[in-house]
Amino acid sequence: MKAIEESVHKVMMEAAEAFEVYKHISGKQKAQFLRNIGEEIVNLGDELIQTVIEETNLPEARVVGERGRTVGQLNKFADLVEEGSWKEAVIDIGDANREPLPKPDLRKMLIPMGPVVVFGAGNFPLAFSVAGGDTASALAAGNPVVVKGHPAHPKTSDLVASAIQKAIKKNDLPYGVFALVQDDGIESGKFLVQHPKAKAVGFTGSGNGGLALVKLASEREEPIPVFAEMGSVNPVVILENALKNNYSDIASKLVASVNMGAGQFCTNPGLLITIKTEGFNEFVDALSNNINEATGAQMFSPGVLRNYLVNADQVMSHETVTTIAKGDEVEPNVVRPAIATVSAADFMKNPHLHEEVFGPFSLLVVCDDTKEVKDVVASLKGQLTATLQAKDEELTKNQELIDLLVEKCGRLLLNGVPTGVEVGAAMQHGGPFPASSDSRFTSVGVGAIKRFVRPVCYQDFPDQLLPKELQNSNPLDVWRLVDNSWTKNAI
Amino acid sequence: MKAIEESVHKVMMEAAEAFEVYKHISGKQKAQFLRNIGEEIVNLGDELIQTVIEETNLPEARVVGERGRTVGQLNKFADLVEEGSWKEAVIDIGDANREPLPKPDLRKMLIPMGPVVVFGAGNFPLAFSVAGGDTASALAAGNPVVVKGHPAHPKTSDLVASAIQKAIKKNDLPYGVFALVQDDGIESGKFLVQHPKAKAVGFTGSGNGGLALVKLASEREEPIPVFAEMGSVNPVVILENALKNNYSDIASKLVASVNMGAGQFCTNPGLLITIKTEGFNEFVDALSNNINEATGAQMFSPGVLRNYLVNADQVMSHETVTTIAKGDEVEPNVVRPAIATVSAADFMKNPHLHEEVFGPFSLLVVCDDTKEVKDVVASLKGQLTATLQAKDEELTKNQELIDLLVEKCGRLLLNGVPTGVEVGAAMQHGGPFPASSDSRFTSVGVGAIKRFVRPVCYQDFPDQLLPKELQNSNPLDVWRLVDNSWTKNAI
Numbered sequence: 001m002k003a004i005e006e007s008v009h010k011v012m013m014e015a016a017e018a019f020e021v022y023k024h025i026s027g028k029q030k031a032q033f034l035r036n037i038g039e040e041i042v043n044l045g046d047e048l049i050q051t052v053i054e055e056t057n058l059p060e061a062r063v064v065g066e067r068g069r070t071v072g073q074l075n076k077f078a079d080l081v082e083e084g085s086w087k088e089a090v091i092d093i094g095d096a097n098r099e100p101l102p103k104p105d106l107r108k109m110l111i112p113m114g115p116v117v118v119f120g121a122g123n124f125p126l127a128f129s130v131a132g133g134d135t136a137s138a139l140a141a142g143n144p145v146v147v148k149g150h151p152a153h154p155k156t157s158d159l160v161a162s163a164i165q166k167a168i169k170k171n172d173l174p175y176g177v178f179a180l181v182q183d184d185g186i187e188s189g190k191f192l193v194q195h196p197k198a199k200a201v202g203f204t205g206s207g208n209g210g211l212a213l214v215k216l217a218s219e220r221e222e223p224i225p226v227f228a229e230m231g232s233v234n235p236v237v238i239l240e241n242a243l244k245n246n247y248s249d250i251a252s253k254l255v256a257s258v259n260m261g262a263g264q265f266c267t268n269p270g271l272l273i274t275i276k277t278e279g280f281n282e283f284v285d286a287l288s289n290n291i292n293e294a295t296g297a298q299m300f301s302p303g304v305l306r307n308y309l310v311n312a313d314q315v316m317s318h319e320t321v322t323t324i325a326k327g328d329e330v331e332p333n334v335v336r337p338a339i340a341t342v343s344a345a346d347f348m349k350n351p352h353l354h355e356e357v358f359g360p361f362s363l364l365v366v367c368d369d370t371k372e373v374k375d376v377v378a379s380l381k382g383q384l385t386a387t388l389q390a391k392d393e394e395l396t397k398n399q400e401l402i403d404l405l406v407e408k409c410g411r412l413l414l415n416g417v418p419t420g421v422e423v424g425a426a427m428q429h430g431g432p433f434p435a436s437s438d439s440r441f442t443s444v445g446v447g448a449i450k451r452f453v454r455p456v457c458y459q460d461f462p463d464q465l466l467p468k469e470l471q472n473s474n475p476l477d478v479w480r481l482v483d484n485s486w487t488k489n490a491i
Numbered sequence: 492m493k494a495i496e497e498s499v500h501k502v503m504m505e506a507a508e509a510f511e512v513y514k515h516i517s518g519k520q521k522a523q524f525l526r527n528i529g530e531e532i533v534n535l536g537d538e539l540i541q542t543v544i545e546e547t548n549l550p551e552a553r554v555v556g557e558r559g560r561t562v563g564q565l566n567k568f569a570d571l572v573e574e575g576s577w578k579e580a581v582i583d584i585g586d587a588n589r590e591p592l593p594k595p596d597l598r599k600m601l602i603p604m605g606p607v608v609v610f611g612a613g614n615f616p617l618a619f620s621v622a623g624g625d626t627a628s629a630l631a632a633g634n635p636v637v638v639k640g641h642p643a644h645p646k647t648s649d650l651v652a653s654a655i656q657k658a659i660k661k662n663d664l665p666y667g668v669f670a671l672v673q674d675d676g677i678e679s680g681k682f683l684v685q686h687p688k689a690k691a692v693g694f695t696g697s698g699n700g701g702l703a704l705v706k707l708a709s710e711r712e713e714p715i716p717v718f719a720e721m722g723s724v725n726p727v728v729i730l731e732n733a734l735k736n737n738y739s740d741i742a743s744k745l746v747a748s749v750n751m752g753a754g755q756f757c758t759n760p761g762l763l764i765t766i767k768t769e770g771f772n773e774f775v776d777a778l779s780n781n782i783n784e785a786t787g788a789q790m791f792s793p794g795v796l797r798n799y800l801v802n803a804d805q806v807m808s809h810e811t812v813t814t815i816a817k818g819d820e821v822e823p824n825v826v827r828p829a830i831a832t833v834s835a836a837d838f839m840k841n842p843h844l845h846e847e848v849f850g851p852f853s854l855l856v857v858c859d860d861t862k863e864v865k866d867v868v869a870s871l872k873g874q875l876t877a878t879l880q881a882k883d884e885e886l887t888k889n890q891e892l893i894d895l896l897v898e899k900c901g902r903l904l905l906n907g908v909p910t911g912v913e914v915g916a917a918m919q920h921g922g923p924f925p926a927s928s929d930s931r932f933t934s935v936g937v938g939a940i941k942r943f944v945r946p947v948c949y950q951d952f953p954d955q956l957l958p959k960e961l962q963n964s965n966p967l968d969v970w971r972l973v974d975n976s977w978t979k980n981a982i
Contacts, residue, residue, distance in 0.1 A: 020894070085977070090938075092917040104907065106917035108938075111897065113930075218709050222873075222924045225931075382713075395956050402956075403511070406602065406947055413950040416595065425975055426583040426597035428948035433713045439604075439945045440716075447581075447599075447946070454930045455938070456897055457919035459904040465886050465893075479977045484916055486576070486970045486977055 004183065008191040014176030015115035015144035016197040021174050023112050023142045027476070030140060031082035033171045037131055038071035038078075040163035048159050052125050055153040057298035057333065062261060063126070070126040073133050073423055077140035080446045085479040086110070087453075089469045093483055093491060094460065105460050107470040110453040112142030114199035117192045119213070120150035120157060121204035122300060123264045128443075129153070130160040130180060133423075134202030134227075137448035139177070143199070148189045149182045152300060157182060193217055193226075200452050201226040204266070204443065207356075207434055214437050227451050228437040229430060232383040233270035233356050233363075234418045237373060237405065239398065241391035242415070244279040250389055251286035254362070255294060257417035259337040262297040263360030264304070267385050267418040270356055272339075272364040273376050280366075284324055287339050287364070291325035296334040299359065305333055308359030312338055315357060320346035324364065339364060344372045348379045374401055382432025382439065383409040385418040408432060410439060495674065499682040505667030506606035506635040507688040512665050514603050514633045518967070521631060522573035524662045528622055529562035529569075531654035539650050543616050546644040548789035548824065553752060554617070561617040564624050564914055568631035571937045576970040577601070578944075580960045584974055584982060585951065596951050598961040601944040603633030605690035608683045610704070611641035611648060612695035613791060614755045619934075620644070621651040621671060624914075625693030625718075628939035630668070634690070639680045640673045643791060648673060684708055684717075691943050692717040695757070695934065698847075698925055705928050718942050719928040720921060723874040724761035724847050724854075725909045728864060728896065730889065732882035733906070735770040741880050742777030745853070746785060748908035750828040753788035754851030755795070758876050758909040761847055763830075763855040764867050771857075775815055778830050778855070782816035787825040790850065796824055799850030803829055806848060811837035815855065826851060835863045839870045865892055873923025873930065874900040876909040899923060901930060 025033075041048065052063045080086050087109045094105030116138035120129035127133065130147050138145045149157035161180035168177055181188050193201055193216045201217055203210050203226065210228030217226045238250060257269050274280065299305040309329075316323045320342050327336020337360035344367040347353050353363065367373045377386075386409035388395075388402070395402070395414075405412055410431035421429055427445030430436040436443075441451045458466055468476050472491040479486055516524075532539065543554045571577050578600045585596030607629035611620035618624065621638050629636045640648035652671035659668055672679050684692055684707045692708055694701050694717065701719030708717045729741060748760050765771065790796040800820075807814045811833050818827020828851035835858040838844050844854065858864045868877075877900035879886075879893070886893070886905075896903055901922035912920055918936030921927040927934075932942045949957055959967050963982040970977055 079975075083975075090917040092913070092915040101911065104904075104911075104913055106913060106915060108917040108919050114898075214709075214714070218705075223705070223928075225929070392953055395953070407605075409947070410945075411948040411950060412952075413595075414952050416951055420592065420595075422583070422595055422597060424583040424597060425972055426581040426599040426948060428599050428946045432945075437714075438716070442946065454901075454923075455919045455933065456900070457902040457917060459902060460907055461903075461905050462883055462886070481916055484570075484574075 004187050005191050008181065008188055008195060011146050011179040011181060012115060012192065012195040012197045015146055015179065018144045018174035018176030019114050022144055022177050027081040027084045029171065030142065031078035033167055033173060034074045034078040034136060034140060036167035036170050037164050038074040040166045041067065041071055041131060041160060044159050044163055048156070051155045051159055052153065055156050056125050056300050066124065066126045069423065070131060073127065074131065074136050076423060076446055077136045077449065080449065081140045083478070084469065084476045086446070086449055087469050087478070089478060089480040091470065091480055091482045091491065106457055107461070107466060108455050108457040109467060109469050111456050113452055113454055114143060115197050116143045116145050116452050117198050117201045118145055118147045119189065119201070119203040119205065120147055122150045122152045123266070124204070125153045125156050126160065128204045130157045131164055133444055133448055138202065138452045141449045141452040143452050144177045146179045146181060146192060148192055149180055151184050154182050190216060194220060196222065198224060200224055202443070202451070203228040206230065210437060225451070226437055227441055227443060229266065229443045230434055230436065231266040231356050232431060232435040233354065234267050234383055234385045234387070235271040235273055235377065235380060236269045236387040236389060236418070237377065237401070238272065238274040239388070239390040239394050240275055240277050241394045242389040243274055243277065243283055245391065246389070247279045247283035248286050251283055252290050253417055255287060255290035255337060257419045258339070258362045259294050259297065259360045260419050262299045262335060263337065264300060264358065265419050267421060269387065269418055270362050272362055273367065273373055274364065275367050275369060275373060284341070284364070288325040291327055291337050291339055294327055294336050296327060296336040297360070298333050299335060302333055305335060308335065308357065308361070311357045312359060312361045315353060315363060316340045318350070318353065320350065335360060337361065341366060344368070344376050347376060354381060370398070370401065374404055377401065377404045377408065380408050382435045384429060384431045384435045385409055385411045385413060387413040387416060387418055389415055410435065410442070495678050496682050499672065499679055499686060502637050502670040502672060503606060503683065503686040503688045506637055506670065509635045509665035509667030510605050513635055513668050518572040518575045520662065521633065522569035524658055524664060525565045525569040525627060525631060527658035527661050528655050529565040531657045532558065532562055532622060532651060535650055535654055539647070542646045542650055543644065546647050547616050547791050557615065557617045560914065561622060564618065565622065565627050567914060567937055568627045568940065571940065572631045574969070575960065575967045577937070577940060578960050578969070580969060580971040582961065582971055582973045582982065597948055598952070598957060599946050599948040600958060600960050602947050604943055604945055605634060606688050607634045607636050607943050608689050608692045609636055609638045610680065610694040610696065611638055613641045613643050614757070615695070616641070616644045616647050617651065619695045621648045622655055624935055624939055625695070629693065629943045632940045632943040634943050635668045637670045637672060637683060639683055640671055642675050645673050681707060685711060687713065689715060691715055693934070693942070694719040697721065701928060716942070717928055718932055718934060720757065720934045721925055721927065722757040722847050723922060723926040724845065725758050725874055725876045725878070726762040726764055726868065726871060727760045727878040727880060728868065728892070729763065729765040730879070730881040730885050731766055731768050732885045733880040734765055734768065734774055736882065737880070738770045738774035739777050742774055743781050744908050746778060746781035746828060748910045749830070749853045750785045750788065750851050751910050753790045753826060754828065755791060755849065756910050758912060760878065760909055761853050763853055764858065764864055765855065766858050766860060766864060775832070779816040782818055782828050782830055785818055785827050787818060787827040789824050790826060793824055795849070796826060799826065799848065799852070802848045803850060803852045806844060806854060807831045809841070809844065811841065812844070828852065830855060832857060835859070835867050838867060845872060861889065861892065865895055868892065868895045868899065871899050873926045875920060875922045875926045876900055876902045876904060878904040878907060878909055880906055901926065901933070
């Protein structure tokens with residue numbers, strides 16, 4: 001066995017061993033642990049902030065904000081598991097006197113699956129990396145986590161891992177509840193996904209990376225689920241009345257959204273779809289002006305910048321595409337946003353114009369009428385989000401378009417911008433393939449915990465041997481579906 | 492395009508077209524439709540019963556019972572969608588005054604995914620075939636269904652399809668909401684799973700069949716989920732005190748369970764695990780006596796019988812295996828159950844002894860002590876069910892064994908037999924791989940509807956344009972998670 005494979009084997013075996021203890025700890029204890037991780041991350045103080053800045057070029061305000069989001073996510077999962085109803089306890093009370101056969105007593109709830117492998121994301125060095133949403137949700141569910149750190153921010157990963165390890169010690173949990181594996185190449189990630197003790201995988205990143213993991217996992221002797229969030233172009237459809245009345249406001253909000261964080265978000269609005277009607281020329285002018293006025297931002301690295309320039313240029317140099325405005329590279333590594341335009345017909349003919357350009361870029365697709373807007377939307381692949389810019393009165397007559405947008409996305413926004421993902425129970429961050437590998441789950445918000453659990457049913461078990469969530473007296477005071485009605489009442 | 496491919500294409504396009512209408516019909520209307528299907532099945536009267544008997548050799552009482560279960564399932568899904576809370580509405584109310592950024596209004600609920608391909612099962616010609624659990628749950632969710640009929644009961648399939656079609660007409664639904672495809676070979680099934688309009692697959696049957704579908708679906712341009720329920724050996728662990736005190740009762744119940752329906756159930760107890768201690772010899776004698784006294788039953792077909800005899804013989808002729816008792820084939824196509832025994836050490840050494848023998852067969856694994864019982868359980872693959880035969884006082888000291896059993900199964904029974912699957916909200920029929928392709932879902936009980944839906948989130952939509960489940964006034968009176976609390980209250 002090679003050294004890398006051996007060390008992966010060691011951490012996975014430690015994780016499996018830790019699972020035997022960790023799966024039994026109470027929601028209260030897990031909540032304490034998650035909150036402590038957040039506290040220890042804050043305790044890393046300015047060293048963490050400066051390390052992230054150094055490794056990612058992100059501005060300080062964003063890094064501080066992202067740290068807040070990361071700690072906030074940990075606390076939200078802490079609240080969720082402390083309250084306890086997320087386990088979806090379902091009880092069908094037995095009836096020994098039922099004819100012709102007695103009715104068994106059936107009690108079902110969600111249980112953790114085992115060690116989860118998490119791949120740190122490049123574009124969220126804190127909120128979707130070592131102690132990010134995937135880790136928080138897997139730990140909250142009761143699973144040990146092994147993180148493959150993103151090679152772009154190894155020092156950040158080490159620091160955050162040290163915070164988790166402090167929280168493990170403080171809570172007297174087994175060492176193997178968490179491990180960080182760092183590796184410049186792809187080998188350790190591959191061994192982690194292939195290891196028999198791995199039970200699920202969380203990933204945020206490129207389509208190629210995500211699909212490779214899905215393939216690896218499906219080829220295992222025991223296939224395991226991979227939750228790959230692979231980004232999308234997040235179409236924004238601007239209807240006639242909105243265009244006519246609000247073009248200026250829409251243009252400035254869209255350019256700000258495209259430019260935010262140098263466009264390095266999975267919800268970057270990379271595709272604008274509108275109709276050549278009243279206000280259209282003014283809208284294009286406004287886009288152009290906003291781009292020319294936009295301040296540049298640094299991308300994560302010279303490599304990310306290079307890819308962006310190549311990909312954006314490939315679109316803009318396409319014979320059917322016209323550049324609307326293109327911010328200059330004002331200093332090394334600093335880009336300003338760019339927007340280009342193409343006719344609906346040409347867009348639909350060229351599948352590669354449908355691909356995401358990672359960075360502050362958006363493509364404006366120009367349609368002749370609403371019918372063509374629908375054709376364009378129908379031609380799209382699955383998306384994390386879709387946005388509709390419309391006046392109230394034109395919504396009711398566009399139900400078919402709304403249907404089409406719903407079919408294509410996980411989250412449909414009205415008159416907003418897709419960046420700025422709220423972390424809450426109602427958030428859906430996961431759309432039809434290829435935006436995500438499994439559209440039935442979300443990677444943002446407390447619903448993310450559902451990725452790493454499965455139901456188990458106890459039949460005819462004596463009350464005292466059941467998990468507390470299923471006991472008659474409902475000692476944890478959780479919501480339960482008892483004989484098909486939601487209640488907190490005891491039985 | 493070949494004729495088969497063309498006809499598959501036609502039904503799938505009709506299903507996709509029907510989806511545009513069907514996805515919008517109310518829970519009340521879907522409930523009416525599902526109940527009408529059940530009524531039309533009953534209206535088929537004795538013709539259906541006799542056709543099933545002719546095609547499957549099942550005794551009349553079982554066929555009538557299975558028809559009752561099938562209609563009961565349809566009615567349960569009807570109740571579920573009429574009540575409406577299954578859509579899991581989650582609402583995080585917006586707050587325009589939140590600092591530093593306004594909080595968006597987020598409202599999420601489950602929506603149907605699109606046409607579902609269902610493979611009829613051989614061993615449940617009604618309850619898991621054309622109008623069985625997979626079809627009922629997919630239709631209840633709002634998806635059109637295309638069934639690939641099982642080649643063993645084509646006339647039954649045609650009759651049940653005609654009942655569904657009558658219900659479609661009665662409810663004025665699009666023709667394409669349901670279609671039956673019949674084919675002796677595997678071609679049409681393959682084209683159905685590969686068709687771009689197919690969004691999910693339901694299957695109950697052999698491991699080979701299920702895994703082939705999983706592979707096909709994962710190789711599509713847009714991979715889709717396959718819910719394959721592939722059976723298991725359903726281990727029954729008998730602890731010392733239970734053996735000593737109840738050996739006679741346990742033996743008679745187990746043999747009855749093995750023999751029920753000629754063992755042609757996916758929950759057939761194909762593996763018994765116990766300790767060579769007080770009562771063991773008496774238990775083996777009781778098994779033997781019960782088998783010798785058992786009445787035979789017909790298997791589905793001479794082909795199924797042949798496979799059973801070959802597979803059972805292969806196990807019984809293994810050098811480490813001893814036959815306890817083996818019922819004779821009393822008349823052509825009629826078998827009686829057989830039980831053989833093997834030591835724990837030999838069982839663990841021979842992986843093929845872990846495989847299911849489809850039919851009235853069970854293998855008794857003999858352990859030296861509880862430690863060895865745990866080793867045997869740890870060596871097992873994923874199972875639909877696991878059963879523990881134990882006295883209350885010995886349960887508390889065997890928490891580790893219970894943990895191991897939970898890890899291996901979807902449903903854990905105490906002092907029962909795994910056959911006789913209750914259809915209810917708390918049922919879990921689906922276990923870790925390879926019992927099922929996705930252990931996070933159940934194929935029996937109303938929870939089965941969750942396989943064919945995905946969440947969508949509406950951000951900042953005006954009330955009147957939201958689906959009713961998400962509107963402020965809660966006009967459908969469903970349970971909703973509003974700002975993290977379950978309630979039926981309006982907002």
